[in-house]
Amino acid sequence: MxxxxxxxxxxxxxxxxxxxxxxxxxxxxxxxxxxxxxxxxxxxxxxxxxxxxxxxxxxxxxxxxxxxxxxxxxxxxxxxxxxxxxxxxxxxxxxxxxxxxxxxxxxxxxxxxxxxxxxxxxxxxxxxxxxxxxxxxxxxxxxxxxxxxxxxxxxxxxxxxxxxxxxxxxxxxxxxxxxxxxxxxxxxxxxxxxxxxxxxxxxxxxxxxxxxxxxxxxxxxxxxxxxxxxxxxxxxxxxxxxxxxxxxxxxxxxxxxxxxxxxxxxxxxxxxxxxxxxxxxxxxxxxxxxxxxxxxxFYQPPVHFNLSAMDEVAYHQKDKYEKITSEHDDWAFRRKVYALDLRDALNNGDESKVSIAKHNLDSAANGLNASRQKMKDLITSQDESAKTKDSDYVFLxxxxxxxxxxxxxxxxxxxxxxxxxxxxxxxxxxxxxxxxxxxxxxxxxxxxxxxxxxxxxxxxxxxxxxxxxxxxWAHKSENLIEMVNILGSIFYGVILGIFLVAFFLKRVGGSAVFFAAVISQIAVIVLYNTTEIGYLWFNVIGCLGVVVLGVVFSVFDNAKAAKS
Missing domain, CATH: 1.20.1730.10 (Sodium/glucose cotransporter)
Incomplete structure (x- = not known):
């Protein structure tokens, strides 16, 4: 700067x-x-x-x-x-x-x-x-x-x-x-x-x-x-x-x-x-x-957008770095050519050429991704703890x-x-x-x-x-915007469930909703660590868990109170 x-x-x-x-x-x-x-x-x-x-x-x-x-x-x-x-x-x-x-x-x-x-x-x-x-x-x-x-x-x-x-x-x-x-x-x-x-x-x-x-x-x-x-x-x-x-x-x-x-x-x-x-x-x-x-x-992209990680590899493994970079630059040039072909085909209304250009564009993109993955592997071989996900560096x-x-x-x-x-x-x-x-x-x-x-x-x-x-601890996350939303989804559903019970279920008491919330929060954390469910669903699961368990526990509490 x-x-x-x-x-x-x-x-x-x-x-x-x-x-x-x-x-x-x-x-x-x-x-x-x-x-x-x-x-x-x-x-x-x-x-x-x-x-x-x-x-x-x-x-x-x-x-x-x-x-x-x-x-x-x-x-x-x-x-x-x-x-x-x-x-x-x-x-x-x-x-x-x-x-x-x-x-x-x-x-x-x-x-x-x-x-x-x-x-x-x-x-x-x-x-x-x-x-x-x-x-x-x-x-x-x-x-x-x-x-x-x-x-x-x-x-x-x-x-x-x-x-x-x-x-x-x-x-x-x-x-x-x-x-x-x-x-x-x-x-x-x-x-x-x-x-x-x-x-x-x-x-x-x-x-x-x-x-x-x-x-x-x-x-x-x-x-x-x-x-x-x-x-x-x-x-x-x-x-x-x-x-x-x-x-x-x-x-x-x-x-x-x-x-x-x-x-x-x-x-x-x-x-x-x-x-x-x-x-x-x-x-x-x-x-x-x-x-x-x-x-x-249209403008030459780096093989990896975390340039400081690239510098380390370029210094310590120069030959491998240059080979991957050359391969990447070749694919980048082809992609640019195919993108211009697609532009011309679209402007001319030639559907057959549009289809060919799209296919070529996909092939070039796959080639670029393959060379990028090779660079990520090279970075990891240099430093096992290095973060290879570089999407956070693109706009920067x-x-x-x-x-x-x-x-x-x-x-x-x-x-x-x-x-x-x-x-x-x-x-x-x-x-x-x-x-x-x-x-x-x-x-x-x-x-x-x-x-x-x-x-x-x-x-x-x-x-x-x-x-x-x-x-x-944040450096362990792959993408920061997703990590923030994942964190929120793990906890927000349970908190929301507590408030919804408070607003709309007047017969559910404090002890019932407290234990419902604790159990639901544990369940969400277990599901997050053991399944591949899309993280936004944890908001629904946590919230409904508190509401349903809160009602169930409240029924038992009321039945117990009636017997005594």
């Missing part, structure tokens, strides 16, 4: 952090610190909710996922608009009526303390792990750009987020997220525009879509009933619905964003903002990835190698902004839950407001350190 890029990068980050700290300095009231004083309007809520979910992982990993396997991942979000409508109608009025700081306070009012603590504990485990992944994602970028040690970079990124999250609390998070989300959306549009611009000497936008479609990168809808398929219409509408319902309705990192609204109407409008825009935004990011595939058809490679000076710094700032906004929201929610549901509820029930604010700040710092440790 150039000096100008570094100025743009660090200048943007410094302005965002400084602005958030300045606007929220001196906060000593617990409601102000944890809920932003309940003064935020729907626009701030909507952008804050979107920014908390759209982490750096979204903007690093999602384009790479589409580049590698197409746009089917968008089906994950098909149930999201329905979920947000349900949260607005059912969850928000109850939270506002009870005037809670966390979603889990409601569980004690409805059931008992142990059920509240179980719900809070499951959230802390899941969100703590996820926070580590959202720290790891931007650390990949910085370590790649500056050639810094990844461990050092993880610590640096984590500490940067901790500083302004501790300083300003929920309001600082929401205020900075509004600025960050604006920068993120502008940056992604600019990147998309440059991809189309670079492709224009070879193909028009429509022709680029034709080539992406012929390469199976635009397949967005799959009606398959195979339960082992990760992304289908049914996993999106059912599993995605349960996932989004639990995430937006019971995950404190989201609940805290909209509980900071001036009133319930502002909160509902903030969620409707996401219901309308979230799916198109994800579609746009995936489309960017699909076009990146076409871009690297485009930014660093092909964008003009200045814009590189802006796009990297965009990804860092996404990382800071999402991680800060997570740390703030973790500290809120720990303060309200555990510290204030069990350890020190009577205390001054300023004391709880200080406790929340310290707990934010502690959870930040824990998240940094979790980040070192």
């Amino acid at each position: 150039s000096i100008l890029d570094f100025i743009v990068l660090f200048g943007t980050l410094a302005l965002i952090v400084g602005y958030g700290v300045y606007k929220t300095r001196g906060t000593q009231d617990l409601s102000d610190y944890l809920k932003g004083g309940s003064s935020m309007k729907w626009g701030t809520i909507g952008l804050s909710v979107m920014a908390t979910q759209a982490s750096a992982i979204t903007f690093i990993s999602t384009p790479g996922l589409a580049y590698e396997s197409g746009m089917a991942f968008v089906q994950n979000y098909f149930g999201l608009p329905i979920a947000l409508i349900i949260v607005s109608v059912v969850f928000i009025p109850i939270y506002y009526k009870l005037n809670v700081f966390t979603a889990y306070e409601f569980l004690e009012k409805r059931f008992d303390k142990k059920t509240r603590l179980l719900g809070a504990f499951l959230f802390l485990v899941q969100r703590g792990l996820a926070a580590g992944i959202t720290i790891y994602a931007p650390a990949i970028i910085l370590s790649t750009i500056l050639d810094w040690d990844l461990a050092f970079t993880v610590v640096l990124v984590g500490m940067l987020v901790i500083i302004y999250t501790v300083s300003g609390g929920s309001k600082a998070v929401s205020i900075t997220q509004k600025q960050q989300m604006t920068i993120i959306l502008i940056g992604m549009i600019i990147a998309f525009g440059y991809i189309v611009y670079y492709l224009s000497p070879f193909v028009s936008f429509g022709e680029a879509l034709d080539i992406a479609g012929a390469s199976n990168k635009l397949d967005t809808v799959d009606f398959s009933l195979d339960p082992e398929k990760r992304y289908t219409v049914w996993t999106g509408l059912l599993g995605g619905l349960f996932l989004a319902l639990s995430y937006f309705g019971t995950d404190q990192s989201q609940v805290q964003r909209y509980l900071g609204g001036k009133d319930a109407t502002e909160s509902k409008m903030g969620l409707m903002f996401n219901a309308v825009l979230k799916v198109p935004m994800q579609f746009f990011i995936l489309l960017t990835g699909a076009l990146l595939y076409v871009f690297f058809v 490679t485009f930014i660093l190698k092909f964008l003009p000076v200045g814009l590189v710094g802006l796009l990297i700032a965009v990804i860092f902004s996404a990382a800071m906004s999402s991680t800060s929201g997570e740390l703030n929610a973790l500290a809120s839950t720990m303060t309200v549901d555990f510290y204030k509820n069990i350890i020190k029930p009577e205390g001054e407001e300023s004391h709880y604010v200080k406790a929340s700040k310290w707990l934010t710092f502690v959870w930040g350190i824990i998240a940094i440790f979790f980040a070192f």
Whole structure:
């Protein structure tokens, strides 16, 4: 990166952090610190909710996922608009009526303390792990750009987020997220525009879509009933619905964003903002990835997008490296020629030549994949612990190698902004839950407001350190965006089941739902480790497990009580 890029990068980050700290300095009231004083309007809520979910992982990993396997991942979000409508109608009025700081306070009012603590504990485990992944994602970028040690970079990124999250609390998070989300959306549009611009000497936008479609990168809808398929219409509408319902309705990192609204109407409008825009935004990011595939058809792609891993192999096994690279470059040249053949055949309306060009394009793609696999095997032979899945580096490679000076710094700032906004929201929610549901509820029930604010700040710092440790575990994941959704699916279904019982099954008591939740959570973890079921189904399995077992245990409890 150039000096100008570094100025743009660090200048943007410094302005965002400084602005958030300045606007929220001196906060000593617990409601102000944890809920932003309940003064935020729907626009701030909507952008804050979107920014908390759209982490750096979204903007690093999602384009790479589409580049590698197409746009089917968008089906994950098909149930999201329905979920947000349900949260607005059912969850928000109850939270506002009870005037809670966390979603889990409601569980004690409805059931008992142990059920509240179980719900809070499951959230802390899941969100703590996820926070580590959202720290790891931007650390990949910085370590790649500056050639810094990844461990050092993880610590640096984590500490940067901790500083302004501790300083300003929920309001600082929401205020900075509004600025960050604006920068993120502008940056992604600019990147998309440059991809189309670079492709224009070879193909028009429509022709680029034709080539992406012929390469199976635009397949967005799959009606398959195979339960082992990760992304289908049914996993999106059912599993995605349960996932989004639990995430937006019971995950404190989201609940805290909209509980900071001036009133319930502002909160509902903030969620409707996401219901309308979230799916198109994800579609746009995936489309960017699909076009990146076409871009690297016409511009020489590396054999492996993790260039630092390639450098190690090139140094230690030069002959094998050069042989595989030469083979890869030959296939890449053929693929480009076949793509141009397909363009011409489509423009001429010659169906026979279209069929031949598609066949040749598939053959070249298979040849490229074979050479890429050889390079992955070579990397593993050099370092058995090396991560060979490189889809998380695809978009980053485009930014660093092909964008003009200045814009590189802006796009990297965009990804860092996404990382800071999402991680800060997570740390703030973790500290809120720990303060309200555990510290204030069990350890020190009577205390001054300023004391709880200080406790929340310290707990934010502690959870930040824990998240940094979790980040070192994240390198084991194959694709970061999928790993975040897998983590959520393992825990969210059970948490959602507890809340649905609380809302709709008034005769089910605390002990029944508590043991139903424990058993269902164990069952989900066992199924995840022993089967190949698509992970979105775990949201449905966990939720239904809690509801069904809760009813069964309640019937036994009532029968036992009647006999006594």
